[in-house]
Amino acid sequence: MTAFPSIDTEVLRTFVAIADQGGFTRAGELVNRTQSAVSMQMKRLEEDVLQRKLFERDGRQVRLTPEGQVLLGYARRILKLHSEVFNTLREPHMVGLVRIGTPDDYVMRFLPGILKPFSKAYPLIQIEMHCESSTVLMQRRDLALTVISREPGHEMGELLRTERMVWAAAPCFCVDEHETLPLAVSGADCIYTQWTRSALEAVGRDYRLAYHSTNGAAIQAVVSAGLALMICMESLVTEDLRILGSEDGLPALPSMNLHLLRNPQMASPITDCLAEYILEGFRL
Known part of the structure; x- marks a missing residue:
């Protein structure tokens, strides 16, 4: 097997800093080295290790050559893997x-x-x-x-985000065609079901719980097929569904908070x- 010279990760770190900062001086400040030390590192990398020109110099600015761009991609990946190795092996409790x-x-x-x-x-x-x-x-x-x-x-626990709740249905679903709205719900104990029923009952709209499943994918499939209406968070409305509202004769819905609970x-x-x-x- 061919033996290649090794590249120190600190040299790669300096190289990435130069690429990001656009110059040896600013890169040196970032990696806590003098400008001359940075220049010496890169000279050895170019001439002794890779034997390729990595930089084009334009006054105080430097640009990467095509070979330098190739090395930059590898350098970032190597440094990322290097960090992951230490995260894993130096933190044995993270198992x-x-x-x-x-x-x-x-x-x-x-x-x-x-x-x-x-x-x-x-x-x-x-x-x-x-x-x-x-x-x-x-x-x-x-x-x-x-x-x-x-x-x-x-509220309880830590707030993750606040979401707007919306009515969602397939593009082919028309509210006016249903005297009694068919609903797809997750279950009687689900807060979405409770909100759906309360909102419709408040405006005197007839409905029936046409489809019930604790599986979200199943509910999504039924609604996407145009068989029922559901409520969900706005960010969960997929491209094959549309949002309905007051223009469709549907009542407004409250917002929803998502929380994270930690078991002490x-x-x-x-x-x-x-x-x-x-x-x-x-x-x-």
Whole structure:
């Protein structure tokens, strides 16, 4: 196997700083080295290690050559992996299992953007996910972290975000064609169901609970097929649905708060770390 010269990660860190800062002096300040030390590092990298020109100099500014652009992509990846190695091996307590609970509505919308970077940073942590209604989740004591829906005035835990609630249906669904509105709901104990019934009863609109499932995907399928109407958070309305409102003869709906609950009996560095990822992910 061919033996290649090695590149120190500190040299790569300096190289990335030069690319980001546009000059040796500012990069030196960032990595706590003198301008001459930075220049010497890059000279060795160009002449002795890679034998390729990495910079084009324009007065005090420097630009990357095509070879420098290639190295920049690799350098960023190497430094990221280097950081992940130390996060994993220098933090042996970041190993184990954490159970989280969330209504399944939020899984596809929020969880991928939260769990993907978390799993990359802490690959030895196993996550067990439980999807149930907020009412059921609040009664469980075996979950370390729980995401729940709460109406304003009934806050608990840490606020993740506030969402506008809307009526949603397929483009082919016409409210005026239904003397009794067919509804797709998650269950009698679901706060969405309670709000749906209260809103329609307040304006004297007849309805029937036509479809019931605790599976969010099943509800979505029924509504997408034009068979029923549902309420959901505005951010969960998919491209195959449309939002309905007062122009369709439907009453206004209250807003919804999403909260994060932490189980103090299961507190640990793992749960604290994942909680921060959840807080950040829901607020984006």
